[in-house]
Structures are given as C-alpha cells and as structure tokens.
Amino acid sequence: xxxxxxxxxxxxxxxxxxxxxxxxxxxxxxxxxxxxxxxxxxxxxxxxxxxxxxxxxxxxxxxxxxxxxxxxxxxxxxxxxxxxxxxxxxxxxxxxxxxxxxxxxxxxxxxxxxxxxxxxxxxxxxxxxxxxxxxxxxxxxxxxxxxxxxxxxxxxxxxxxxxxxxxxxxxxxxxxxxxxxxxxxxxxxxxxxxxxxxxxxxxxxxxxxxxxxxxxxxxxxxxxxxxxxxxxxxxxxxxxxxxxxxxxxxxxxxxxxxxxxxxxxxxxxxxxxxxxxxxxxxxxxxxxxxxxxxxxxxxxxxxxxxxxxxxxxxxxxxxxxxxxxxxxxxxxxxxxxxxxxxxxxxxxxx
Numbered sequence: 001x002x003x004x005x006x007x008x009x010x011x012x013x014x015x016x017x018x019x020x021x022x023x024x025x026x027x028x029x030x031x032x033x034x035x036x037x038x039x040x041x042x043x044x045x046x047x048x049x050x051x052x053x054x055x056x057x058x059x060x061x062x063x064x065x066x067x068x069x070x071x072x073x074x075x076x077x078x079x080x081x082x083x084x085x086x087x088x089x090x091x092x093x094x095x096x097x098x099x100x101x102x103x104x105x106x107x108x109x110x111x112x113x114x115x116x117x118x119x120x121x122x123x124x125x126x127x128x129x130x131x132x133x134x135x136x137x138x139x140x141x142x143x144x145x146x147x148x149x150x151x152x153x154x155x156x157x158x159x160x161x162x163x164x165x166x167x168x169x170x171x172x173x174x175x176x177x178x179x180x181x182x183x184x185x186x187x188x189x190x191x192x193x194x195x196x197x198x199x200x201x202x203x204x205x206x207x208x209x210x211x212x213x214x215x216x217x218x219x220x221x222x223x224x225x226x227x228x229x230x231x232x233x234x235x236x237x238x239x240x241x242x243x244x245x246x247x248x249x250x251x252x253x254x255x256x257x258x259x260x261x262x263x264x265x266x267x268x269x270x271x272x273x274x275x276x277x278x279x280x281x282x283x284x285x286x287x288x289x290x291x292x293x294x295x296x297x298x299x300x301x302x303x304x305x306x307x308x309x310x311x312x313x314x315x316x317x318x319x320x321x322x323x324x325x326x327x328x329x330x331x332x333x334x335x336x337x338x339x340x341x342x343x344x345x346x347x348x349x350x
Contacts, residue, residue, distance in 0.1 A: 010068050011276035017068070018279045020061050022317075025139075025287050026309035027052060029294045030302060036115050037294040041302050048302075060250040062142065063199040067254065069146055070203030073153070074162070081166075083158035090150045097334040098143040101284045102130055106138055109288040113295035134189035139287040145193045149200045152177075167208060174201050181243075195246060199254065274318070281321030281333045282314065289313040 028035055030043045031052060043049045076086065103122070107130075110118035117129070117136045129136040131144070156169020177197060184190045206213065213222075230252065237248035275282070290309050297305065324333050 014279040015275035063250045066199040067203030070200035071207045074207040094147040100332045106288045113291040133187040278321040282317045285317035
C-alpha cells in the first residue's frame, strides 16, 4: 500500500485526535482518577471501560498533538524565521486565547460548579497556579507548554534560518533539556513539558526530512534501522523507569498510529476540515463544560451523560468557535490566519 502524505494530512489527523479528546472528556466522571465529582453509577469492568482503556493506552493523544504542532511549525518558519515576529505571533495565537479562556470561560464554569481551587474569587495565588506553576491550569496546560516549545525551538532557526545548522540547534536543545530536566523547578507544567517536547521535535523533523524518509532510496537500511529502534524502545519500555519508560511507550505507539492513519486514504470532507480547522477552539472550550454537567447532573445514567458531553457540549464548543470567527473575535480563541498560511505553503510543497 502507498503512504498518503498530503497537505490535508495534519488537518485530518487533528480532526481525529480532537474527537478522541472530546470522547475522553465526556466520560471523565467515570474514568479519570481523582475527578472532583463522584457518580453513583460506574462503568468499571464494563465493555465500554475496556474500549476506552484500549483507545487511550494505544493512542498517545497529546504527544501526537505536539507532533502535529511541530510538523506545522515548519510552515510558520518558511514564511519567516524572524524571532521577534515569531514570538509576537505565538503570543497572539497562544497566550491571548489562553488568558481569555482561563479567566472568562474556564474559571467561571468551574466556579459555578464548585470545583476545589476555583471556588473563591480570582487572586494572585489562583492566577499563579493557573498560568505559572500549572496546578490549576486544567486542560489548558497544553497551551503554555506549546508556547515554550515555539520559543525554545525557534531560536536556532532565527539565527541560521531553516537550515541544517538550525536543525543542529534543535538537536542540541533536545539533548540539553533531557540532561538538565532534573534541575528544572518542580512544577506541573515543567513535568508536562519534559514529557512532551520530544514529540514536537519529532513532528518538526518529520516535516523537514519527509522526502528522504518516505523515498524508496536505501529502503532496506531504513527498514533495518526502524526494526532496531523498535526493539530498543520495547526493551526500554519493559526495563525502563520514569520518563524513559513513558517516552518509550509513546514512541512505540505514535509511529504505528501515524502509519495506520497514513495508509488509510481518508478523504477530506467539509466535516473533517471543520473539525481540523476549529480543533484548538474545541479543545479550549469543551472541557470546562464537562464540569458543569458533572456538578449538576452527577447521577444521571452514563449513556445520557456521554451524549450530553459529547454531542451537546461538543457541538456548543464548535459553534462558539465558528461564531467568534463570524463576528471577528477569532483572535480570542487563536488560529487567526494560520490555517490560510499553512494551506498556501502546503500547496507550494506539492
């Protein structure tokens, strides 16, 4: 079978991943350890629990989101490697939406849901835990971690351009971060940064060298190399501990999922494009709604809870994202003209 890599591939992958995220959030009341609400119903040891466990054991959702972000970062760099311009764009597309959603959406919804930590007025301590250390960042942890990755990985390319020297700077950053992470301030966000930064770099390098990787030249050597890497990762997953084991498991699963995805020629449609284009908005807006249903509909049957969270709240999150686009407030939820930039540059690569 032929591997289908096209300009639509990242968007199609994001549409699939966001469905997994919304699915997970929709049943968080029953599956997430330490969730602040407890229902009298349970799906433990049920067929549905086993299905969810298989999905989330085999699909490293957030690492794959970081990989897609790293892949798309190349499109941004092809437009400009100016560092100040890069940072200003990422502030506009990541920092502003994070602040807006945190203060005007997540906090109010968790406040009315009486979630611990959010049941008092906005204070400096709460803001610190939401934006700096991350203990109360909730699902929004993804945004500051992603912003930090753009800031760090963009330095080399701003100096040397989109070149081998820039790639070498990224490699140095990867090794340096891995060697020094134990000296980082212990915080929720720093832990998640270390757990996911490698996948961002893998996505970035996949885009940089995809023509070489997917060409038939030296195919036998490539197959042998992949087999050796896979065997080493399996060994580390079995014998390793901590971050090494976590990396190994995700690195085993991610290429397999990507390969299966690439081998299946999923055709783009207006629905897939809609989900992919508004992926980050759905991510930002959906999760806080789940706390409202968990707080006020705690003991309804799981299937009804799922239908409300997945379809009603998922549809609401998507609708708000579309509405903000229509009324010119899209900058508050990110993804301003980034989609158009990616589409234009992707066409040039063909």
